[in-house]
Structure formats: structure tokens, C-alpha cells
Amino acid sequence: MPVLLGPAIAGLNLKPDGWYVDGTFGRGGHSRAILEHLGTEGRLLAIDRDPQAIESACPALKSDARLELINGEFSEVKKYAIERNLLGKVDGLLLDLGVSSPQLDQAERGFSFRSDGPLDMRMDPTKGRSAADWIAIVEERTLKKVLQSLGEERFAGRIARAIVAARALEPIRRTTELAEIVRGAVPAFGQKHHPATKTFQAIRIFINDELAELEKALQASIDLLCCGGRLCVISFHSLEDRRVKRFMRNSSRESEQYRGMPDVPKEHLPLLKLVGKAIGPTDEEIAINVRSRSSRLRIAERL
Numbered sequence: 001m002p003v004l005l006g007p008a009i010a011g012l013n014l015k016p017d018g019w020y021v022d023g024t025f026g027r028g029g030h031s032r033a034i035l036e037h038l039g040t041e042g043r044l045l046a047i048d049r050d051p052q053a054i055e056s057a058c059p060a061l062k063s064d065a066r067l068e069l070i071n072g073e074f075s076e077v078k079k080y081a082i083e084r085n086l087l088g089k090v091d092g093l094l095l096d097l098g099v100s101s102p103q104l105d106q107a108e109r110g111f112s113f114r115s116d117g118p119l120d121m122r123m124d125p126t127k128g129r130s131a132a133d134w135i136a137i138v139e140e141r142t143l144k145k146v147l148q149s150l151g152e153e154r155f156a157g158r159i160a161r162a163i164v165a166a167r168a169l170e171p172i173r174r175t176t177e178l179a180e181i182v183r184g185a186v187p188a189f190g191q192k193h194h195p196a197t198k199t200f201q202a203i204r205i206f207i208n209d210e211l212a213e214l215e216k217a218l219q220a221s222i223d224l225l226c227c228g229g230r231l232c233v234i235s236f237h238s239l240e241d242r243r244v245k246r247f248m249r250n251s252s253r254e255s256e257q258y259r260g261m262p263d264v265p266k267e268h269l270p271l272l273k274l275v276g277k278a279i280g281p282t283d284e285e286i287a288i289n290v291r292s293r294s295s296r297l298r299i300a301e302r303l
Contacts, residue, residue: 001029004297013091017039018043018091020044051125113179119131146202162182182196228301279298
């Protein structure tokens with residue numbers, strides 16, 4: 001179930017003959033809605049780093065001549081655009097950040113502490129180091145820093161010590177094993193969410209280098225979008241949202257040394273225009289899809 005579907009489609013300001021990029025295909029919910037608004041001349045490039053997302057795309061989408069699916073990282077969107085002669089020609093870029101529901105619901109992917117599975121957490125299981133392999137070798141100091149900076153976990157020190165102590169006895173290979181170690185390290189009082197929530201978030205973001213991926217894609221959007229093209233980003237936690245907000249705000253201002261001056265050189269003029277304020281889900285959407293509750297959509301337009 002795509003999050004903030006109506007606002008995202010409205011934010012893209014779709015044109016029937018426009019060129020669009022869905023940087024986070026997932027299971028195709030946003031892409032399907034975009035295609036419904038395109039005519040025969042419209043085109044959509046959809047990207048996902050998870051091979052299962054591409055394999056699971058419904059046949060009707062795969063057979064649509066207006067859609068091209070790429071298994072890759074959305075941080076490489078500029079490269080994909082160059083290969084297709086699309087720099088400066090894209091009318092809209094959509095990024096729906098975070099983990100998809102299928103990834104969370106499949107225990108074997110290792111993203112969720114609510115079901116037992118191998119401690120993997122990789123968006124692309126064919127690349128990089130799994131969470132279990134990283135936890136087996138990471139220094140306590142580094143682990144604490146990751147939990148603090150990427151999970152905003154105030155008990156990061158306790159949790160890091162507990163993980164290091166537990167792995168000295170036996171390897172931590174399962175999601176429920178890690179969740180129980182964290183539960184035992186965190187005070188039980190005052191917990192609104194599962195005590196392992198922030199730990200799993202931090203490790204997942206680190207394993208997939210998600211914030212660096214986001215920063216690279218945001219910078220690429222400037223070269224990608226045509227004049228009037230829209231950048232729409234849906235985030236799910238403050239670490240992502242702060243970066244999106246800062247990027248859009250800074251890009252909507254003159255270069256700092258010319259700020260407030262009457263004559264600004266062309267190369268120092270604002271690159272984006274903010275479109276409205278951050279949009280959150282309605283009560284009705286949250287009731288239908290509880291995973292949308294923390295989502296925020298920000299929109300900017302290329303100048």
C-alpha cells in the first residue's frame with residue numbers, strides 16, 4: 001500500500017507526456033499511479049536496489065512500454081539519466097525512503113525484530129556485509145556511535161556493551177536473538193515502542209549506507225530535473241527528514257555570500273522553490289495503513 005499516494009501524485013504535477021523517475025519502486029504502488037496519469041508519450045524510469053522488488057513486479061507493469069525498471073541504487077540516478085540522455089529533461093523525481101512492507105514482512109530478510117529470521121538487513125542481499133557479519137566484528141565504541149547517531153538511542157552504551165558481551169559467548173545470527181539482548185539492556189519503564197526499534201533502525205541504516213545514498217540522490221536531482229520539474233521525497237524518521245528539509249531549504253536560497261544582495265550572479269541564484277509545507281498522513285490513512293503514521297512528504301520545484 002503506497003504511502004501518501006494522493007499528495008505525492010499531486011506534488012509531482014504530472015503531465016501526460018512527461019518524463020518521471022520513481023527512485024524507490026518497492027512493489028510498484030507509486031509507479032502504477034504515475035503511469036495512470038501518463039499518455040502514450042509519457043515515460044517512467046523506476047529504480048530499486050532490491051532484486052526481489054524487480055522480480056516481483058506485476059506482469060502488467062513489466063509489459064508497459066512506458067516503463068523501464070532498473071535494479072540498482074537510486075543514488076546512481078544521475079548515471080542512469082546520462083545513459084538515457086535525460087539530464088535536465090526529467091519532469092519529476094519521487095523518492096519513498098525507508099523499508100518496504102514486503103521487506104519488513106519477510107522474516108528471512110532480517111529487517112524486523114517481531115519475527116525470527118537471519119540477521120541480514122541488506123536491501124540487496126547479493127551485495128555487502130550482513131548485519132550479523134558486521135555485529136560479529138564491530139568494536140564496541142563504533143557500535144555505540146552508530147546506535148547514537150543513526151538510531152538516536154539514549155541507551156546506546158548499555159546496548160553496545162550487552163551486544164559485545166553476548167557475542168563473546170556465541171554468535172548473534174538471528175533477529176530475535178539481537179532483540180532479546182537489547183531488551184535486556186534497556187530499562188523497561190517509559191518505553192512507548194519495542195526497545196529494539198532504534199537499534200534495528202540504526203544498524204539497517206548503517207548496513208545500507210542509507211543517508212549517504214539519500215544525500216547523493218538529492219544532489220543529483222538538481223542536474224536531473226528540468227525547469228518546473230518536481231522533487232518529491234517521503235521520509236519516515238527525523239534523520240531522513242532533516243536532510244531533505246535542509247537540502248530543499250538551502251537550495252531555495254541564494255549562495256550565502258550573496259544572500260540579501262540586489263544583484264546575484266546567475267550561478268549563485270536559488271536552484272529550487274519550496275512547494276508548500278511538509279505533508280503528513282491523514283487519520284484515515286493511518287487507520288488503513290499504520291506504517292504511514294511517521295511519514296512526511298516534502299516537495300520542491302526546479303527553477
